[in-house]
Amino acid sequence: MDAGEAENEEVMVSNEQSSEDSSDSDDSDLVEDVSLEDMAAISKLETDLEANPNLYDVNLQYITVLRKNKMRARLKEARRSMQERFPLGEKLWLDWLEDECAEKRKDVEAILELFELAVKDYLSVQLWMQYLQFMGDQAASADFNKESLEAFRDVAERALTAGGIHLAAGAEIWKTYRGFEEKLAAEGLDGDKQVQRARSLFHRQLQVPLVGNSEVFVEYQHWEDAQKDSQGLPAHVQKGYEKAQAAVKLRQAHEDAVASDKEANADLLAAYMAYINLEEAHGDPGRVTVLYERAVAVFPVTHYLWLQYARYLETHIKLPVAIKSVYERAVRNCPWVGALWARGLWALERGGLSDEEHAAFHARALQAGLQSPEDYLEVQLARIDCLRRKGQAAYAKTKEAFEAAQELLSVYFPDWVDRSLQLTAYRADCALRLGDGIEEARAVWNAALKTAAGRYAETWAGFITMEKAEQNMHEARVLYKRAIGRKLEENGQAVLCEAWVRFEREHGNPEEQLHAELKCEPILAAAASAAAAAANEQAAAAAQAAAEKAPKLSPEEMKRLRQERDPNFKGRKDSAKAEADAAAMPPPPPPSRMPPKRKKGLGYQELPSAKRHKSQDVTGTDAATAPSGSADESTAPVAKADAQAVPMEVSFASAGAQDVKSINDSGETMAATSASPQETQVNGGEGPSGPSGRPSAAEQQFYKDNCTAFLKNLPFKTEEEQVEKFFADCGGTKAVRLLRGPDGRAKGLAYVEFPDKDSLEKAVAKNGVEFQGRMLSIEVSRPPPADKAPRGGGGRGFRGGRAPGRGEYAGGRGEGGRGRGDGAFAGRGAPRGRGWGDRGGRGMGIRDDRVVGPTPSKLPPYHAKIVDLSGEGGQRLRRQAEKNGDTAPKSNADFRAMFLPRNVQKE
Incomplete structure (x- = not known):
């Protein structure tokens, strides 16, 4: 007798003893030993069930308290009532069967009915094992007659069909079935026929994918060797065993994912579905059915x-x-x-x-x-x-x-x-x-x-x-x-x-x-009218809701926002954030990388070190980088020094007279027709339209586009990619131009071109939004009309340069992004010059005879010295001029002879 059989006998003896102990109390419930608390609970639960018998939890609590107090009559009735309404789980059935077997050992038909009901609700290997054990005991009590053996084998085959291919627990059913047949063979019942039954069970089990079959294979070899007519393992069984072991290896990971100790949650359900899909792919309906049974349990x-x-x-x-x-x-x-x-x-x-x-x-x-x-x-x-x-x-x-x-x-x-x-x-x-x-x-x-x-x-x-x-x-x-x-x-x-x-x-x-x-x-x-009205109401409601949800600005924030939008406000921002941004600016280039000074040409004059007037800045780079008529104070000193030292004819030296005439006639930007190599280098190697220069003729369309926004108050360390990312939700950008000075320093200004009007409107709607710690100012760029671009109203023309030998100042004209402005001074008989400035920036005066000098405001104080050319001093000056090959100074009489008509001279 093995350990399993000994355990079964112990359970039977225990059940018999408990049956004898409780035989006197089968027909009635004794309430003497029931506590008052339990009686109150029982009374309340019965009231609840009488009102609504379809409460699962109440039924479960009622059965638990009745079983605790061994109120068997009520317990049996409660279990029947609950079973009629709900399927019962494995534990409920095992408890019920245990109690029934202990009380009603002789009422075999009632217990068999309970077993049949139990195995119908859910797949439970334990219930089938209990069922087989009960049927084996009945066969033994009937001296293993034919009817009892057939009943046992019928239940055993049903158990194999239901759970025999359960990969993890199915081997237990095979072991119980096989153990029963081995016991009969050992007792010599039916002789060789019974031995063949046991051998057939071994062969069948070894060909089914089950966990633990390797131990069964060893057990079979020992059993086969002990038989008189040992046949060994047939080839087809050996092949089936190897195939089954491969199937176990394939499914082991899925089996581990649905192990019985796993918590019933979404992950476990997903693991079951994956396992079912695997079995459906292999096309074995029996294994798929068992998996579904395990899942619904x-x-x-x-x-x-x-x-x-x-x-x-x-x-x-x-x-x-x-x-x-x-x-x-x-x-x-x-x-x-x-x-x-x-x-x-x-x-x-x-x-x-x-x-x-x-x-x-x-x-x-x-x-x-x-x-x-x-x-x-x-x-x-x-x-x-x-x-x-x-x-x-x-x-x-x-x-x-x-x-x-x-x-x-x-x-x-x-x-x-x-x-x-x-x-x-x-x-x-x-x-x-x-x-x-x-x-x-x-x-x-x-x-x-x-x-x-x-x-x-x-x-x-x-x-x-x-x-x-x-x-x-x-x-x-x-x-x-x-x-x-x-x-x-x-x-x-x-x-x-x-x-x-x-x-x-x-x-x-x-x-x-x-x-x-x-x-x-x-x-x-x-x-249609009602639909339109409803749409308007919805839009108004949405706008009102958005306005109510919008953050409220404090008076200080509103003041700062107004100042940022006001182009005339020039207050310095000395906040800690501005100081931090200024500290984050890239340092100026080393002396070796500074732009070389232009060559001093004809008409060069050294100017005093006094500060220049804003309208004196003559570099196209500096003029182009001052938006909306405001002068930027971050212009590099190198560029200012060059502008002071280089007269305008040098700037046009590489263009030629024809180019200058074209400029004077058409009013096009100077950078469109001439830019010196030094200007190209100052602009960072990007040609005349570098980061801070005015665009060339080919690039002027960028400024003529009506889908361009102008940004102010950008942090100095801002990169183009950051600006593009900032406007990504507006529909993207076509181009971003961060304005920089000649030395490469950021100005905190930018032009951003958008693909269409909708994108531009979405971008402008972000005006006042914080960007990297600063309140960003976003406005629509207002380009000039096509026939007047790029003229501007804020430009002031230089006074015309002082022509050699003539004391007249040529008038200047300033042109920028908004219109034209004539120079403030014009000398008698001098031709009028023309100047260019970017968006109301500083204009440049150009004489028609291409001779340009510094403005009078930048010249040292002029004290006229009267010289009498008619006397000895005049004779001395004439001789000095003839010696040097220059034109002799002319007296007033000489000028009268040159300009006045002869009839006037005679008068």
């Missing part, structure tokens, strides 16, 4: 798992008995799901069950506590489907089913409307095909129009569709006329008006079409 109230399980059986197993069993168990676990009841009704119909069984299942569904009108409707339609398929012979029952369904829905859900028209359209069609024809069908639709469904266009459209299908065009036209006179929900009148006009266009004559249009046009116009 862990997740019994997951209704879609039951739906998927039943669908698999319907498409692969196709056994009506198995399919019915699954649906019966499914609706016991999830009675509130209408889809399970409806599919169960269809499965019963396909299985050929009688109409009485079908009606009984339908009646149970209506009493199961469905949750929604859709669930009730689905169940009612499934019952009606079965009756309709019986034809005219069952039309009376079909009609009654329709009426019962409508009454039930109206009572349970009085405010619910069947917008899908499943019941109404179905009933009208059945009346048309199986009943009294079109008149009965019209009665169905007219009845529906008198209910709440008549307020919706779908009901009228369904009625009209039936009439059109029957070619009753006149009746359909009458329905359209009735419909548009009703007040329908959700703009239903307009929908039906459009349908009527289309109907008349396709089926009516011109007069009927015109009549429909005249009737429908006012309704459609009113609907």
Whole structure:
């Protein structure tokens, strides 16, 4: 006798002793030993169950307290009541069977009935093991007669079918079955035939993928060697064993993921579904079925798992008995799901069950506590489907089913409307095909129009569709006329008006079409007006909600925002953030990288070190980088020194006279026709239109585009990529130009071009938004008209340079981004110059004779010295000039001779 058999005998002895101890109390409950607390709890639970016996938790608590106090009569009744309403779990069944076996050892039929009920609810290897143990004990008590052995083997084969291929626990069932047959063979019962039964069980088990089969293989070898007619392991069994071991190895990871110690959560359910997909891919319906059984045992109230399980059986197993069993168990676990009841009704119909069984299942569904009108409707339609398929012979029952369904829905859900028209359209069609024809069908639709469904266009459209299908065009036209006179929900009148006009266009004559249009046009116009008004109200409501949610600015923040938007505000910002940004500016380039000074050319004059006037800045780079008419103080000193030292004719030296004439004639930007190599180097090697220079003629379109925004108050360390990312939600950018000085330092200004107007508007809407710790100023760039670009109104022309030998100042003209401004000074008889400035920046004066000097404001104080050329001093100056090869100084008389007419001279 092995350890398992010894354990079984100990359990039997213990059960017999407990049965003897409790035999006197089987028929009545003794309450003397029950505490007052437990009695109060029992009384309360009984009251709750009397009010509602469908409370699972209350039933469970009631059984627990009764079992604790050994109130066996009430406990048995409570267990029966709960089992009728709910499926019981493994522990509840094991406790119940243990108590019944202890009390009713001789009532074998009752215990067998309990075992049959227990193994139907869920797959439980432990329950099957208990069942086999009980059947083995009964066979032993019957001296292993033929009937008892057949009963045991029948239960054992059923256990193998249910759980014998359970990868993790199935080997326990095989071991119990095989152990029973080995015991009979050892006792010599049936001789060699019994030995062959045991050998066959070994061979079958070794070919099934099971955990622990390697130990069974060793056990089989020892058992086979002990037999007189040892045959060894057949080749086909050896091959099957190797294949099964490979299958175990393939599934081991999935088996570990669904181990019994795992918590029942979403991860475990996902692991089961992955495992099921694996088995379905390998195409073994038996293994798939066992996996579904294991899954629903862990997740019994997951209704879609039951739906998927039943669908698999319907498409692969196709056994009506198995399919019915699954649906019966499914609706016991999830009675509130209408889809399970409806599919169960269809499965019963396909299985050929009688109409009485079908009606009984339908009646149970209506009493199961469905949750929604859709669930009730689905169940009612499934019952009606079965009756309709019986034809005219069952039309009376079909009609009654329709009426019962409508009454039930109206009572349970009085405010619910069947917008899908499943019941109404179905009933009208059945009346048309199986009943009294079109008149009965019209009665169905007219009845529906008198209910709440008549307020919706779908009901009228369904009625009209039936009439059109029957070619009753006149009746359909009458329905359209009735419909548009009703007040329908959700703009239903307009929908039906459009349908009527289309109907008349396709089926009516011109007069009927015109009549429909005249009737429908006012309704459609009113609907369009109402829709527009609703849209405006929604937009206003959305804007108001956004305004209410917008953050409120403090007075200080509003003041700072106004100052940032004011181009005339020049206050210095000495906040800690501005200081931090200034400290983060890149250092000036080392002396070796400083731009070389221009070569001193003809007309060069050294100027004093006094500060220049703002309008004296003559470099195209400095002029281009001052937006909106404001002078920037961060201009590099190197560029200023160059501007002071280089006269304008040097700047035009590389362009030639023809280029300068072209500039003077057309007013184009100087940078478009000439830029010295030094200017290119100052601009960072990007040509005349470098980061801080004015654009070339090819790039002027950038400034003419109306989709450009101008940014102020950018942090100095800002990069172009950061600006592009900042405007990414506005539709992206086409180009970003960060303005920098000649030395490469950032100015905190930028031009950003957007692909379209919408993107620009979204960007401007961000005005005042904080960007890297600063309140960003964003404005639409206002380019000049195409015929005046790039002229500006803020430019002031230089005074004309002082021509050698002449004391006249040439007038200057300033041109920038907003218009033109003439120079403030103009000498008599001197030609007028022309200057350029960027967006109201500093202008440059250019004389027509290409001789430009510094402005008078930058010259040292001029004290005229009167020289008398008619005397000895004048003679000395003349001789000095002739000696040096220069033109002799002229006296006033000489000038009179040059300019005045001869007749005037004579006078």
